[in-house]
Amino acid sequence: MASTPFTSKRAKAYADISDDKWNNWRWQLSNRINTVEEFERVLPLTDSERRALSAANLFRVDITPYFISLINPDDPDDPVRKQVVPTDSELVPFTAMMEDSLAEDRHSPVPGLVHRYPDRVLMLVTTQCASYCRYCTRSRIVGDPSATFSRAEFEMQIEYLKHTPQVRDVLLSGGDPLVLAPKILEEILSRLREIPHIEIVRIGSRVPVFLPMRITTELTDMLQKYHPLWMNIHVNHPNEISAELAEACDRLTRAGIPLGNQAVLLAGVNDNVHIQRELVHKLVRIRVRPYYLYQCDLVEGAGHFRTPVAKGIEIMEGLRGHTSGYAVHQYIIDAPGGGGKIPVSPNYLLSMSDHKVVLRNYEGYVTTYEEPTDYLPSRSAQFRGVKRPEPGQSGVFGLLEGEQMFIKPETFDEVHERSGIQHRLKDPKKWVPLGIGSGESPKNDPEEQT
Numbered sequence: 001m002a003s004t005p006f007t008s009k010r011a012k013a014y015a016d017i018s019d020d021k022w023n024n025w026r027w028q029l030s031n032r033i034n035t036v037e038e039f040e041r042v043l044p045l046t047d048s049e050r051r052a053l054s055a056a057n058l059f060r061v062d063i064t065p066y067f068i069s070l071i072n073p074d075d076p077d078d079p080v081r082k083q084v085v086p087t088d089s090e091l092v093p094f095t096a097m098m099e100d101s102l103a104e105d106r107h108s109p110v111p112g113l114v115h116r117y118p119d120r121v122l123m124l125v126t127t128q129c130a131s132y133c134r135y136c137t138r139s140r141i142v143g144d145p146s147a148t149f150s151r152a153e154f155e156m157q158i159e160y161l162k163h164t165p166q167v168r169d170v171l172l173s174g175g176d177p178l179v180l181a182p183k184i185l186e187e188i189l190s191r192l193r194e195i196p197h198i199e200i201v202r203i204g205s206r207v208p209v210f211l212p213m214r215i216t217t218e219l220t221d222m223l224q225k226y227h228p229l230w231m232n233i234h235v236n237h238p239n240e241i242s243a244e245l246a247e248a249c250d251r252l253t254r255a256g257i258p259l260g261n262q263a264v265l266l267a268g269v270n271d272n273v274h275i276q277r278e279l280v281h282k283l284v285r286i287r288v289r290p291y292y293l294y295q296c297d298l299v300e301g302a303g304h305f306r307t308p309v310a311k312g313i314e315i316m317e318g319l320r321g322h323t324s325g326y327a328v329h330q331y332i333i334d335a336p337g338g339g340g341k342i343p344v345s346p347n348y349l350l351s352m353s354d355h356k357v358v359l360r361n362y363e364g365y366v367t368t369y370e371e372p373t374d375y376l377p378s379r380s381a382q383f384r385g386v387k388r389p390e391p392g393q394s395g396v397f398g399l400l401e402g403e404q405m406f407i408k409p410e411t412f413d414e415v416h417e418r419s420g421i422q423h424r425l426k427d428p429k430k431w432v433p434l435g436i437g438s439g440e441s442p443k444n445d446p447e448e449q450t
């Protein structure tokens with residue numbers, strides 16, 4: 001690879017470590033920092049950090065020597081430091097805080113397999129990571145070796161997938177799949193590849209960021225046997241983009257793995273449009289496509305990292321149009337209670353009439369788009385063979401497709417009965433919409449006239 005414009009750093013405490021050791025991922029893992037004494041040798045702790053490190057029930061702390069070296073030891077507000085060094089703010093509860101804010105465990109047909117969306121699943125393959133993010137959305141299980149998934153649970157996950165043909169995309173996460181023993185990771189990949197309806201496998205990993213030396217050619221040679229394989233990494237601040245990360249990403253992309261980035265919007269770390277622009281620009285330079293920017297979840301320990309949603313909208317306003325489309329991620333709120341990912345964005349559609357829309361661009365230029373008045377949509381009948389069923393999850397799109405006419409809260413019908421009796425005016429047939437869902441077809445249905 002051409003010499004990279006990015007730099008390498010090594011904290012003073014590691015000056016005497018040989019390059020062989022430093023570049024060995026096993027050495028990095030076994031020399032992770034987690035006690036006050038170990039921290040003090042590398043960076044002086046603040047009182048708040050020291051208090052947090054001696055608190056009972058603290059979410060697991062571990063930082064690789066490589067990653068801690070990216071921190072400026074003289075800056076208590078360093079954006080890398082805030083992500084991995086605990087402070088006593090994480091012990092403070094807040095309104096709406098939850099242990100499992102995304103209700104993942106409720107959506108798990110089998111332990112460790114989250115089936116939230118119609119055609120894809122999240123498969124948690126370990127609870128261990130190379131280092132631990134203080135705002136972890138899965139801190140309820142992550143970091144705890146006793147919470148990890150058993151062989152029997154893995155077999156149940158595979159069994160569920162074999163019998164669930166609508167799943168075409170499996171997302172491996174955890175914990176971090178790339179800290180698994182290479183043999184175990186390979187077994188998971190090859191077992192998934194044996195299932196014919198699984199089209200793509202993705203890995204969500206922060207190993208390239210915490211432990212870039214783990215991305216060896218041996219690993220990428222193994223991974224590329226299981227294509228199509230995609231990967232999302234997790235970088236939040238431009239300071240995390242080092243020469244080592246650039247090299248790790250180069251190996252992964254050369255192995256044919258498209259890379260995306262999932263960042264989390266974090267107060268005091270990256271809640272600023274100028275930092276976000278620098279982040280996405282550095283990402284595309286190392287051939288990583290910004291994918292999602294997440295609003296911070298309502299998870300225990302993360303209260304002090306949260307920003308108003310308006311901050312995210314403001315950041316998106318400062319990206320779209322101002323820079324390459326490739327560098328613009330989508331801002332997402334992962335809905336509390338298990339509603340799934342919801343994209344939020346500034347509004348660009350100002351108004352519309354029967355054949356005209358009024359739009360504004362990123363500069364505030366207001367324009368109209370004249371729509372056709374003679375448009376005939378292609379008849380859906382010709383696409384019937386390629387429709388994928390989404391039992392019970394077709395949602396608002398299902399309304400457009402005519403599968404049903406309304407979506408109503410669970411208690412809607414009861415409430416509107418007003419506890420009245422069944423009487424001559426209440427014929428249930430009155431509310432069956434003609435031509436929608438299981439209702440009868442109206443005589444002029446164009447699909448029936450072919």
Ligand SMILES: *Cc1c(COP(=O)(O)O)cnc(C)c1O
Pocket residue numbers: 114115116117120121122171341
């Ligand atoms: C994020 C997530 C996915 C993947 O979502 P995409 O929008 O397809 O990236 C799948 N399952 C669960 C439970 C998730 O949280």
